[in-house]
Amino acid sequence: MVPRNRSVRRTKAALQSALVDLLLEQKNIQAVTVQAICDRADISRSTFYLHFENKDEVLSSYLLQMIGRVHDALRAWTGSDDSRWTVYFAHIAHIAPILSSLTSDGGPHAILSRYERQFAVVMQDLVLPGRISNLDHTVSYQAHYFSGGLLSLTWWWVEQDQCAxxxxxxxRRYHALCSGHLCP
Known part of the structure; x- marks a missing residue:
């Protein structure tokens, strides 16, 4: 059983890596085809469809994996509150070219929406560690508010500021905004 799981993880990772490479080259998700992903990963189309329904699902799985990594880093953060989000923005700077490829033609909104919902779970866990529950609406709506603001600020940073x-x-700016302060 373990070798099969390892094989599945390797196959999915190869497909994700191929998609990321193609996005960096093409700069547009619409220009990337399933066949191009398969060719780059050296994996057959039938194997592709055993693991994913389409290229958006590959991208979504990649982004969710990246969110997991950021979540782990944010939970482990021991520095000051106003610098906690440095981990997040450093991560975004690393994947900015991939995110730019999603927004160049409007991008697949379903993927971005799923990213926001998943990040709301991260926010909720940061507010009440270890007590993630959709039943706690007080925390849930706040988590969605802050994750929506973070995602909006993220897209501004990637598109307008180009991570400069x-x-x-x-x-620091995000922390100030969350605290109700405007900052230059």
């Missing part, structure tokens, strides 16, 4: 502002400064 350092991650530490973006962290």
């Amino acid at each position: 502002t350092p991650a530490q400064e973006m962290s």
